[in-house]
Amino acid sequence: MIATILIIGAGQAGAQAIDTLRREGFKGRLVLVGDEPHLPYQRPPLSKKFLSGDMPAERLPFRHQSFYDDHGVELKLGVSALKCDPAARRVTLSTGETVDYDRLLLCLGADSRRLTCPGADLAGVHYLRGIADVPAIQAGLKPGARVVVIGGGYIGLETAATARTRGCTVHVLEMADRVMNRVVAANVSEYFAHEHRTQGVKIVCNTRVVRLEGNGRVERVVCAEGDSYETDLLIVGVGAIANTQIAREAGLACDNGIVVDEYCRTSDPAIYAAGDCTYHPSLRFDQRVRLESVDNAFEQAKTAALNMLDRPTVHDRVPWFWSDQFDNKLLIVGLSQGHDQQVTRGDPATRSFTVCYLKGGELLAVEAINHSKDYMAARKLIAERARPNLDKLADPTVALKDSC
Numbered sequence: 319m320i321a322t323i324l325i326i327g328a329g330q331a332g333a334q335a336i337d338t339l340r341r342e343g344f345k346g347r348l349v350l351v352g353d354e355p356h357l358p359y360q361r362p363p364l365s366k367k368f369l370s371g372d373m374p375a376e377r378l379p380f381r382h383q384s385f386y387d388d389h390g391v392e393l394k395l396g397v398s399a400l401k402c403d404p405a406a407r408r409v410t411l412s413t414g415e416t417v418d419y420d421r422l423l424l425c426l427g428a429d430s431r432r433l434t435c436p437g438a439d440l441a442g443v444h445y446l447r448g449i450a451d452v453p454a455i456q457a458g459l460k461p462g463a464r465v466v467v468i469g470g471g472y473i474g475l476e477t478a479a480t481a482r483t484r485g486c487t488v489h490v491l492e493m494a495d496r497v498m499n500r501v502v503a504a505n506v507s508e509y510f511a512h513e514h515r516t517q518g519v520k521i522v523c524n525t526r527v528v529r530l531e532g533n534g535r536v537e538r539v540v541c542a543e544g545d546s547y548e549t550d551l552l553i554v555g556v557g558a559i560a561n562t563q564i565a566r567e568a569g570l571a572c573d574n575g576i577v578v579d580e581y582c583r584t585s586d587p588a589i590y591a592a593g594d595c596t597y598h599p600s601l602r603f604d605q606r607v608r609l610e611s612v613d614n615a616f617e618q619a620k621t622a623a624l625n626m627l628d629r630p631t632v633h634d635r636v637p638w639f640w641s642d643q644f645d646n647k648l649l650i651v652g653l654s655q656g657h658d659q660q661v662t663r664g665d666p667a668t669r670s671f672t673v674c675y676l677k678g679g680e681l682l683a684v685e686a687i688n689h690s691k692d693y694m695a696a697r698k699l700i701a702e703r704a705r706p707n708l709d710k711l712a713d714p715t716v717a718l719k720d721s722c
């Protein structure tokens with residue numbers, strides 16, 4: 319009998335698992351442990367509307383306290399899980415308390431990758447992962463403040479857009495030859511770089527930060543090429559690393575994240591994992607992936623919850639992701655790795671276009687810029703392994719859904 323389910327990590331996945339477990343009739347003891355002192359909340363606004371001050375803090379949590387009270391959830395917030403003993407099925411918390419479980423769900427998320435160059439430990443070097451990171455960044459977003467963002471990925475660019483909207487002077491320093499280079503097509507990078515430059519953000523690619531300088535507090539970013547950038551506010555967005563420490567120490571298989579199977583089960587049959595911390599199989603794309611997206615955390619948590627209740631359910635979803643930068647919405651669906659063909663629908667100059675990736679004629683992935691219709695159609699077509707007609711696909715006057 320499953321008497322106790324313990325969830326570690328009170329983020330997107332942890333909150334969703336609670337929801338599904340109670341909705342599906344789990345009546346046993348349900349414990350949610352989270353090291354942040356907040357009710358589970360949405361992270362995407364942290365680089366967007368919450369950072370800009372356009373969204374109040376009350377709108378961040380998924381649920382109010384009353385939801386957890388009404389559903390008999392034991393919330394242990396501001397508490398870290400320190401150690402897991404799989405043989406005893408017991409977790410030790412930072413309060414000294416232990417919790418015994420029948421099923422354990424790890425929703426540990428990821429943490430910001432840290433800079434390691436000289437000066438990285440100076441005060442004033444900011445990362446953006448949780449609510450606690452926001453006030454110091456917000457305080458620096460004053461008109462005319464010199465903001466430097468290291469990293470031209472999603473979080474770097476979203477933060478840059480927010481800072482610019484608040485009237486700051488913004489430089490984005492990117493090591494690669496284009497922004498978002500790992501995740502979007504060259505013409506999509508070009509489009510977003512152009513949008514940022516039009517708004518006054520200065521994007522510098524092919525540049526490597528070698529040192530931060532300042533008298534106790536960062537004042538200057540120095541690059542290998544000898545260029546340097548004076549800064550009042552430095553924000554670093556150079557990726558994230560899965561939180562795996564307690565899983566590794568418990569002897570669970572880990573790689574680029576906690577290794578789980580398609581049932582979200584780890585190498586211990588009583589322990590499951592979901593969200594950013596997992597390295598999981600994507601059945602549709604026949605590869606193992608670690609994803610950082612709301613959708614993945616949400617869906618894996620649902621799947622894990624059902625499996626913990628002994629209702630075998632496979633996680634088999636086409637991943638999707640969004641990013642908001644100025645008034646642009648980028649929607650990405652599928653995984654483009656391994657594509658052998660790329661087709662652009664529409665003209666970037668119209669500020670609405672879509673890049674489609676194919677492999678052997680099959681639609682693999684789509685990047686839709688200000689084009690939610692193409693994105694919606696792509697979700698279905700990619701899942702169905704549809705094979706579009708290339709002429710129709712390239713013709714933006716033919717709806718994507720009618721291209722097959």
Ligand SMILES: Cc1cc2nc3c(=O)[nH]c(=O)nc-3n(C[C@H](O)[C@H](O)[C@H](O)COP(=O)(O)OP(=O)(O)OC[C@H]3O[C@@H](n4cnc5c(N)ncnc54)[C@H](O)[C@@H]3O)c2cc1C
Pocket residue numbers: 326327328329330331332351352353354360361362363364365397398399400425426427428446447448473561564592593594595609610611612613615638639640641642
């Ligand atoms: C600034 C920002 C903007 C984003 N924007 C988007 C977006 O636009 N679109 C999108 O799809 N995704 C976006 N994401 C990603 C998305 O928020 C994550 O993919 C999602 O939150 C993952 O959910 P999770 O539950 O796996 O992890 P998290 O939400 O990170 O939750 C993990 C929780 O576990 C806690 N924890 C870790 N270890 C322990 C421990 N030992 N004991 C107790 N607690 C522990 C962590 O502190 C954290 O609270 C964004 C992320 C950030 C940071």
